[in-house]
Amino acid sequence: MGDHRNEIIQKLMEVVSDSARVLTKMEDLYSFSFDASFGVYRPDIVCQPMATEEVVDIIKIASKYAVPIVARGRGTSLSGGPLPVKGGIVLDFSLWNTKLEIDPDNLVAVVSPGVITSHINDKAGEFGLMYPPDPSSAHVSTIGGNLAENAGGPRGLKYGVTKDYVLGLEIVTADGKVIRTGGKTVKNVTGYDLTKLIVGSEGTLCVITEATLCLVPKPLATKTAMVLFDEIIDSGRAISKVLSAGILPSKMEIMDQHSIIAVEEYAVLGLPIDVEAILLIELDGHPLAIEEEMSRVADACMAVGARHVQVAQDNEEAERLWQARRLVSPAIVRVKPTKISEDATIPRSEIPAMFQRLKEIREKYNVHLVVFGHAGDGNLHPNIIADQRDVEEMSRVEQAVEEIFEAAVQLGGTLSGEHGIGTMKSPFMEMELGEDGLHLMKMVKEAWDPQNILNPGKIFPEPGQRFELRND
Ligand SMILES: Cc1cc2nc3c(=O)[nH]c(=O)nc-3n(C[C@H](O)[C@H](O)[C@H](O)COP(=O)(O)OP(=O)(O)OC[C@H]3O[C@@H](n4cnc5c(N)ncnc54)[C@H](O)[C@@H]3O)c2cc1C
Structure with a gap:
């Protein structure tokens, strides 16, 4: 200019x-x-x-x-x-x-x-x-x-x-x-x-x-469940199982163990910190229809190894369950100040494979990698928590992020599902x-x-x- x-x-x-x-x-x-x-x-x-x-x-x-x-x-x-x-x-x-x-x-x-x-x-x-x-x-x-x-x-x-x-x-x-x-x-x-x-x-x-x-x-009504998994891979299987059972939840969000621990340390909601993953599932529609669908969702999750399914009995309880998901972002930035939020997205059938790749990337680069997001549509949010003042750590983070993108593309996915x-x-x-x-x-x-x-x-x-x- x-x-x-x-x-x-x-x-x-x-x-x-x-x-x-x-x-x-x-x-x-x-x-x-x-x-x-x-x-x-x-x-x-x-x-x-x-x-x-x-x-x-x-x-x-x-x-x-x-x-x-x-x-x-x-x-x-x-x-x-x-x-x-x-x-x-x-x-x-x-x-x-x-x-x-x-x-x-x-x-x-x-x-x-x-x-x-x-x-x-x-x-x-x-x-x-x-x-x-x-x-x-x-x-x-x-x-x-x-x-x-x-x-x-x-x-x-x-x-x-x-x-x-x-x-x-x-x-x-x-x-x-x-x-x-x-x-x-x-x-x-x-x-x-x-x-x-x-x-x-x-x-x-x-x-x-x-x-x-x-x-x-x-929609006339909504119904929410929190499903606990000892193995994160099983939560990936549960997503496919629910969807292939002909049920289309309005929301299906995942929190991995690192995000669960961060939220619990931040707000003490009583979340189980020994599980590897939580799925939060919301159904919406006619009250009678979603009542019946929720019991099929619970059966599908239990069939692939869920530890427990907690169905909210009223809107207040549902609100408390969703609070856990809402608190992930504020909670994880208390761990370290720099948050690198990615939204690499994969086909739903590849969710278990992507979880495996993310686990390997976390270990290979020794980064604080937290996974949460819109699991039901394959739009995971791998977030890396770091300190940008630490040059050596940031170089490991950059390599880890590159490998996350590579993994997504190799699994038939995309660099970005929504962040651009x-x-x-x-x-x-x-x-x-x-x-x-x-x-x-x-x-x-x-x-x-x-x-x-x-x-x-x-x-x-x-x-x-x-x-x-x-x-x-
Ligand atoms: C805590 C947090 C949570 C988030 N969660 C989500 C999420 O769940 N899903 C999601 O998709 N994103 C999410 N985002 C990312 C972000 O909020 C979205 O990308 C949002 O759409 C940006 O809106 P904005 O008004 O802030 O636009 P900006 O950030 O100001 O701009 C975004 C882009 O839009 C362009 N733009 C803005 N206005 C116009 C216009 N009138 N005409 C043409 N171009 C325009 C800008 O040039 C820029 O390229 C999140 C961000 C944060 C910080």
Whole structure:
């Protein structure tokens, strides 16, 4: 941006209706220089648009000066998505939460990009409806960030992820054009499905300024069970056994022994610390149906070696059981301060094999590897707890993470089930996609953003880029 900074600031002040929403002071810019992953990159300017016309004008200015534009929701990305690694203008959407309309006749919600995800589900609930995608960060992350990362959550097992609930988008392109994709119809096969291409594109193809989301009827009831396993491999078998018995739980989450111990030391919930794994299983639907299904779930788990199945008798007990899962993240960071959260995902049948590989990786590199996550859809969250000040330990961690990705891909899986590629996983893209697959994706990027101003430095590896866990 260099010499043009003042000129650009002047022009931005003219197009953003309130100049207080153009931030230029160092102390303000610093707040937008990090996310929930690694690395600190200060933007040159931050704009906080609250209307599509403002986004259009800002992008036209950025395009004229060939300056990077990095969209940002609430900065909870675990993969480096909103980091302005090449400087430029950060478009902070966190203030633009003004539109949250529910259309109950069409079962849709129309939202502005800065709306907090859980607010959509809360509002839908007032109409007896539900917005299913439920990332653990739903109470802090924005729908714009969820769309750009194609976020998922525990309910993904039964209901799918963000992309399965997007009917239409309003976007602004790299040259400042406003385009609408899809709409309020459930079906739409007019031409290429641009909506689905944009979802998960991490702000590299366009900027999302409005979304039309599909809602579903809220289930009548839920039922939760906690299942204990002496062997973690058996918990993997239980997942396949339950699903192949024709039962589709709404949630099926796993905690390994390391996470159970960490939670118990953190909150004393009375969890058994001598088991190798806990599965938390939630069913939803008609109360009579889920009662019968839960007894079949229990039988299936016991048949593959579960030690015990505890079925919650009421909502309060269910809430207590889920508390254990919710506390994993805060609990494990008390062990060591640096948390490297991965989301390598494998086909469900390979869950036992992946557990075995993770065990070997833990021992080979002597790292504090904790496994929890959305086991029912194969989206495990191997987390490594470390201390970034310990250079030797961090080098072992980097090697362990590389091997986790290799294991996932070798087992027919993927680098990321929901956290996205960002800066963290770009060095591994070719490993999964192959040279030609990666090239095809690059051609899409070049067609949409020939100047490479939209979130540059993400998804695609830079020449010679190596994997490193930086936090400078
Ligand atoms: C404790 C914790 C738990 C988490 N749990 C989950 C989980 O269960 N499931 C899951 O999927 N993720 C999870 N995440 C990761 C993160 O919350 C998600 O990726 C979320 O979607 C990011 O939303 P955000 O608003 O913070 O976006 P940001 O982090 O600000 O941005 C994320 C990406 O979206 C782009 N972007 C943001 N807004 C727009 C827009 N309007 N137009 C175009 N691009 C845009 C950014 O450029 C960036 O690439 C978790 C994170 C934390 C810290």
